[in-house]
Amino acid sequence: xxxxxxxxxxxxxxxxxxxxxxxLKRTVAQVKAVDGVSFAIQxxxxxxxVGESGCGKSTVAKVALxxxxxxxxxxxxxxxxxxxxxxxxxxxxxxxxxxxxQDPYASLNPIRTVEAIVAEPLHIHGVFDAMGGNARVGxxxxxxxxxxxxxxxxxxxxxxxxxxxxxxxxxxALEPRLxxxxxxxxxLDVSIQAQVVNLLMDLQVExxxxxxxxxxxxxxxxxxxxxxxxMYLGRIVEEGTRDQLYARPVHPYTQSLxxxxxxxxxxxxxxxxxxxxxxxNPADPPGGCAFHPRCYRATExxxxxxxxxxxxPGLDTRVACxxxxxxxxxxxxxxxxxxx
Amino acid sequence: MSASQRPALVAARRVLxxxxxxxxAVFLLGMALxxxxxxxxxxxxxxxxxxxxxxxxxxxxxxxGADELGRDxxxxxxxxxxxxxxxxxxxxxxxxxxGVPIGLVAGFYGGWRDAVLMRLxxxxxxxxxxxxxxxxxxxxxxxxxxxxxxxxxxxxxSFARITRAQVxxxxxxxxxxxxxxxxxxxxxxxxRTILPNSWSPILVQIVIxxxxxxxxxxALAFLGVGIPPPTPSWGExxxxxxxxxxxxxxxxxxxGLVLTxxxxxxxxxxxxxxxxxxxxxxxxxxPEPEGQRL
Numbered sequence: 001x002x003x004x005x006x007x008x009x010x011x012x013x014x015x016x017x018x019x020x021x022x023x024l025k026r027t028v029a030q031v032k033a034v035d036g037v038s039f040a041i042q043x044x045x046x047x048x049x050v051g052e053s054g055c056g057k058s059t060v061a062k063v064a065l066x067x068x069x070x071x072x073x074x075x076x077x078x079x080x081x082x083x084x085x086x087x088x089x090x091x092x093x094x095x096x097x098x099x100x101x102q103d104p105y106a107s108l109n110p111i112r113t114v115e116a117i118v119a120e121p122l123h124i125h126g127v128f129d130a131m132g133g134n135a136r137v138g139x140x141x142x143x144x145x146x147x148x149x150x151x152x153x154x155x156x157x158x159x160x161x162x163x164x165x166x167x168x169x170x171x172x173a174l175e176p177r178l179x180x181x182x183x184x185x186x187x188l189d190v191s192i193q194a195q196v197v198n199l200l201m202d203l204q205v206e207x208x209x210x211x212x213x214x215x216x217x218x219x220x221x222x223x224x225x226x227x228x229x230x231m232y233l234g235r236i237v238e239e240g241t242r243d244q245l246y247a248r249p250v251h252p253y254t255q256s257l258x259x260x261x262x263x264x265x266x267x268x269x270x271x272x273x274x275x276x277x278x279x280x281n282p283a284d285p286p287g288g289c290a291f292h293p294r295c296y297r298a299t300e301x302x303x304x305x306x307x308x309x310x311x312x313p314g315l316d317t318r319v320a321c322x323x324x325x326x327x328x329x330x331x332x333x334x335x336x337x338x339x340x
Numbered sequence: 341m342s343a344s345q346r347p348a349l350v351a352a353r354r355v356l357x358x359x360x361x362x363x364x365a366v367f368l369l370g371m372a373l374x375x376x377x378x379x380x381x382x383x384x385x386x387x388x389x390x391x392x393x394x395x396x397x398x399x400x401x402x403x404x405g406a407d408e409l410g411r412d413x414x415x416x417x418x419x420x421x422x423x424x425x426x427x428x429x430x431x432x433x434x435x436x437x438x439g440v441p442i443g444l445v446a447g448f449y450g451g452w453r454d455a456v457l458m459r460l461x462x463x464x465x466x467x468x469x470x471x472x473x474x475x476x477x478x479x480x481x482x483x484x485x486x487x488x489x490x491x492x493x494x495x496x497x498s499f500a501r502i503t504r505a506q507v508x509x510x511x512x513x514x515x516x517x518x519x520x521x522x523x524x525x526x527x528x529x530x531x532r533t534i535l536p537n538s539w540s541p542i543l544v545q546i547v548i549x550x551x552x553x554x555x556x557x558x559a560l561a562f563l564g565v566g567i568p569p570p571t572p573s574w575g576e577x578x579x580x581x582x583x584x585x586x587x588x589x590x591x592x593x594x595x596g597l598v599l600t601x602x603x604x605x606x607x608x609x610x611x612x613x614x615x616x617x618x619x620x621x622x623x624x625x626x627p628e629p630e631g632q633r634l
Contacts (some may be wrong), residue, residue: 067520090523094521094522108515112348124522124524175524
C-alpha cells in the first residue's frame with residue numbers, strides 16, 4: 001500500500017439508543033442518533049461536521065472515541081480497525097485520538113492544578129518521565145500560549161479562553177495524530193473565539209494534526225475547514241470541499257443553512273431560505289428522506305424512498321438527495337418577503 | 341501574583357470564618373485535647389471510689405460534685421469524652437470504609453452491581469438503628485466494640501447513597517469523560533478522579549454521623565445496654581444521675597450539658613460545612629446530606 005491511510009475513517013457508523021418504558025424496561029423505540037455515517041479524515045486535514053443541535057454530531061465524536069459503543073459500523077484509526085477492541089487493547093490507540101470539549105468550565109478537574117491536568121494523560125500512560133516530565137508540561141503550556149506562571153493555578157482561577165488552552169494542551173500531551181474538537185469555541189466570547197481558532201490552525205501546521213471539528217457556527221467553519229460534512233437527523237446529507245460546498249451547495253438543507261449565514265455585503269442581506277417546522281423527533285423520523293417535511297423540493301418520491309449518499313456528478317461533492325442541484329434563482333425568496 | 345490555594349484550604353478558611361462554626365470547632369478540638377491529655381491534667385482517677393464523699397455537692401475538691409460511689413464527676417465526664425470520641429471515630433471509620441466503596445462501585449458500574457449493592461444497603465436502612473444495636477449487643481454482649489460496630493453498620497447506608505449520587509452526577513461531567521478518553525483505567529477514574537471530587541458531601545456526612553454515633557452510644561448506655569461499668573460514659577452517668585435527681589440534682593448536669601454541647605457543635609459544624617461546600621461547588625448538583633434516624 002502506497003497511500004497513507006486516513007487518520008480516522010468511519011463507515012456505516014450507527015448509534016441507536018433504546019427508549020425503555022415501564023417496570024420491565026421494554027424497549028419501545030430506538031432513537032437513531034447516528035444512523036449510517038461515513039467519512040474519512042486524511043492526516044493533517046480538517047473535516048468540519050456541522051448541523052443543528054440534536055442532529056447527532058457530538059454522538060459521532062463520542063462513538064469515534066469509543067466513549068460510547070457503536071451499534072454498528074467500523075472505526076479505523078490510521079487504517080486499524082478499533083471498533084471491536086476491548087478497553088485494554090484500546091489503550092494504546094487512545095494516544096492517537098484526543099478530544100477538546102465545548103465547555104471549558106466543565107472539562108477540567110476543579111481540584112487539580114493546571115500542571116497536574118496537563119500531566120495526567122502522561123501519567124495514565126506511564127510515559128511522564130519518558131516524554132520529558134515537567135519540561136514537557138512546560139513545553140505544552142508554551143505551545144498553547146499559556147504563561148508558565150499558570151502551572152500552579154486551579155481552573156477556577158482562569159478565564160474561559162485560558163481554560164480552553166489548558167484543555168488543548170492536555171489533548172496534545174500524548175502527541176495525538178487527530179483531535180476531535182467538539183464545538184471548542186462555542187462557549188467562548190467572540191474575541192476569544194478568534195484567538196483559539198487561530199491557535200488551533202497554527203498547531204495544525206506545526207504538529208501536522210488532523211481535526212474533526214464539530215460546530216454549528218458556519219463562519220468559524222468556513223475559516224478553519226478543508227472539507228465540510230453537513231448532518232441532518234443522524235445522517236450526513238452533503239459532504240464536499242469547503243470552497244465547493246460554500247460556493248455551490250447542492251442539498252436543499254445545506255442551501256438553507258448557508259443562506260442563514262450573515263454576509264457582510266450590502267444588498268445581499270436577508271435573502272434567507274426559512275425552513276418550516278422543527279427537527280423531527282429522532283425516535284420517530286419521517287419515512288423516506290428524513291428532511292422531506294421541511295424541504296422545498298420535496299416530491300412524492302421523497303416520502304417513499306430514502307436517497308442514497310452518492311457522488312454528485314461534476315463536483316467533488318457527495319450528497320444524499322433525489323433532487324440535488326445548485327440553488328436556482330426562483331428558489332431564493334424575493335427581497336419583499338424576507339424576514340429579518 | 342497571588343499564590344494559588346488548594347480548594348480544600350479555601351473551604352476550611354470559609355467554614356472557620358463563620359463565628360458559630362469557629363466556636364464549634366474550638367469546643368470540639370478543646371474537648372478532644374482535654375480527653376486525650378486527661379491523665380496528665382487531671383489529678384484524680386475516674387474509677388477510684390470513696391464512699392465517704394458519695395453524692396457530695398460541688399465543692400473545691402469536687403467541682404461538679406461526686407457520684408453515688410464518691411467518684412469525681414468532672415473526672416468521669418472527661419474520661420467519658422474518650423469513650424464518646426472512640427465510639428464516634430470507630431463508627432465513622434466502619435461506616436465510611438464500607439459505605440463509600442459500596443457507593444463508588446454501585447454508581448460507577450451500574451447494572452447488576454448497583455442493584456445488588458443498593459438493595460443490601462436498603463436492608464440496613466430498613467432496620468431502626470437503636471433496635472439493631474440492641475439486637476447486636478444482645479448477641480455479642482455489652483462492650484464498647486459492640487456499640488461501635490452497631491452504630492457503624494447503621495451508618496453505612498448514608499455513606500453509600502451519598503457517594504453513589506456523587507458518582508452518578510460526576511460520571512457525566514466532561515472532565516471525567518476526558519479521563520476516559522485518555523485511557524484512564526476504572527480504578528484511576530474511581531479513586532483519582534471521581535472520589536477526590538466527592539469529598540465535600542462525604543465530609544459533611546462524617547461530621548453528622550459522628551454526632552449520631554455519640555448520641556446513639558449515650559442512648560444505649562442510658563438504656564443500660566451500652567458500655568459496661570465502671571468505664572465512664574455520658575449516657576451511663578445520665579442513667580445513674582436520673583435516680584438521684586432529688587438528692588443530687590447536680591449529678592446529671594455536667595454530663596448532660598457536655599453531651600448537648602458536643603452534639604450541637606458537631607451539628608453546627610456539619611451545617612456550615614454543607615452550606616460552604618455547596619456554595620463553592622455552585623450548581624453541580626451536590627446532594628443534600630442525608631438525614632439519619634435514630
